[in-house]
Amino acid sequence: MIKCAKVKRLLSRYLDKEADKADTELVESHLDNCLLCKQELSALSQVKGIIIRKQRKSLPQDYLVCRLREEIAGEKHTQGSFSWLTGMGNLAHRLIPVPVAAIALSIAFLLITSNQPVSKYSLEEHLLSGTQTTTETALALILGEQS
Amino acid sequence: MNEDILCIERFLAGEEEGFEALVRKYQDRVLNIVYSLIGRDRESEDIAQEVFLKVYHHLSSFRQRSQFSTWLYRIVMNTTYDFLRKRRNYTSDEGAIKNSVALLEGPREAVLTKEKAEIIRKALGSIPLKFRAAVVLKDIEGLSYIDISKVLRCSIGTVESKIYRARQLLKTQLLKSEGGAI
Numbered sequence: 197m198i199k200c201a202k203v204k205r206l207l208s209r210y211l212d213k214e215a216d217k218a219d220t221e222l223v224e225s226h227l228d229n230c231l232l233c234k235q236e237l238s239a240l241s242q243v244k245g246i247i248i249r250k251q252r253k254s255l256p257q258d259y260l261v262c263r264l265r266e267e268i269a270g271e272k273h274t275q276g277s278f279s280w281l282t283g284m285g286n287l288a289h290r291l292i293p294v295p296v297a298a299i300a301l302s303i304a305f306l307l308i309t310s311n312q313p314v315s316k317y318s319l320e321e322h323l324l325s326g327t328q329t330t331t332e333t334a335l336a337l338i339l340g341e342q343s
Numbered sequence: 344m345n346e347d348i349l350c351i352e353r354f355l356a357g358e359e360e361g362f363e364a365l366v367r368k369y370q371d372r373v374l375n376i377v378y379s380l381i382g383r384d385r386e387s388e389d390i391a392q393e394v395f396l397k398v399y400h401h402l403s404s405f406r407q408r409s410q411f412s413t414w415l416y417r418i419v420m421n422t423t424y425d426f427l428r429k430r431r432n433y434t435s436d437e438g439a440i441k442n443s444v445a446l447l448e449g450p451r452e453a454v455l456t457k458e459k460a461e462i463i464r465k466a467l468g469s470i471p472l473k474f475r476a477a478v479v480l481k482d483i484e485g486l487s488y489i490d491i492s493k494v495l496r497c498s499i500g501t502v503e504s505k506i507y508r509a510r511q512l513l514k515t516q517l518l519k520s521e522g523g524a525i
């Protein structure tokens with residue numbers, strides 16, 4: 197039958213009750229007269245039924261919450277160790293201007309002396325890319341960000 | 344839906360309990376999607392944990408333009424794809440599938456629940472990930488085509504054809520011979 201190919205493409209959608217009124221009518225009137233498409237629908241329906249009835253997994257209510265608490269506490273602990281760098285502590289806040297000024301001067305010097313093209317590729321992107329970072333590339337990328 | 348937004352707002356106001364309520368609500372759904380996609384118990388739990396860790400860190404950037412569940416399932420998909428990419432394991436081995444078909448040919452009573460689960464796991468593992476993802480969101484999680492299209496960022500027509508292809512391939516695996524149902 198000419199219609200079979202068209203109807204077969206609609207069967208999955210029809211099965212999921214996602215077909216619109218016109219398509220539903222087309223499928224249903226075709227199914228009344230076509231055993232092959234009826235069999236195809238029945239097979240698709242069986243497959244859907246098998247997946248739907250698939251055994252579900254279930255975790256104890258607080259299982260993942262406890263694992264996450266531990267993980268997050270671990271992260272916070274690690275971050276805490278670097279708070280002097282990230283500027284979290286008061287002391288760090290007061291001390292940070294010194295190295296920042298030194299870095300800014302170095303960058304200014306390098307910008308003046310260097311005639312290499314400045315990259316728009318950020319240091320963050322570079323770190324996320326997982327490529328090995330050498331001092332040179334890090335410096336070049338920092339310069340890129342500053343420009 | 345509103346319940347999710349309330350949890351998010353509580354979390355953003357500094358109450359960890361808001362986040363934990365979301366974990367409790369969605370943990371089994373996330374786990375079942377991941378497990379249906381990768382077919383591995385222990386690693387599914389690890390991926391589920393990673394998903395919620397990402398939620399914890401990025402919840403402040405959730406803009407509520409979509410439902411929380413859509414946003415969450417996108418993270419589930421991305422995290423699972425990353426895992427599979429690293430493992431270079433988009434499809435499972437064919438030997439396992441032959442094994443599962445042999446089981447289907449045995450006496451109906453002999454096919455125990457555990458074996459059935461194993462057959463389904465292997466059949467799902469045998470189909471390409473792009474089709475598997477769509478059928479899992481439909482038949483395991485019960486999402487509508489429009490919601491699946493939002494999670495997978497594709498058209499409804501694409502969702503439809505992916506689900507259709509998935510079911511055809513699963514049919515070949517699960518119902519090898521006529522009437523050879525589980």
Ligand SMILES: [Zn+2]
Binds near residue numbers: 199203231
């Ligand atoms: Zn037909």
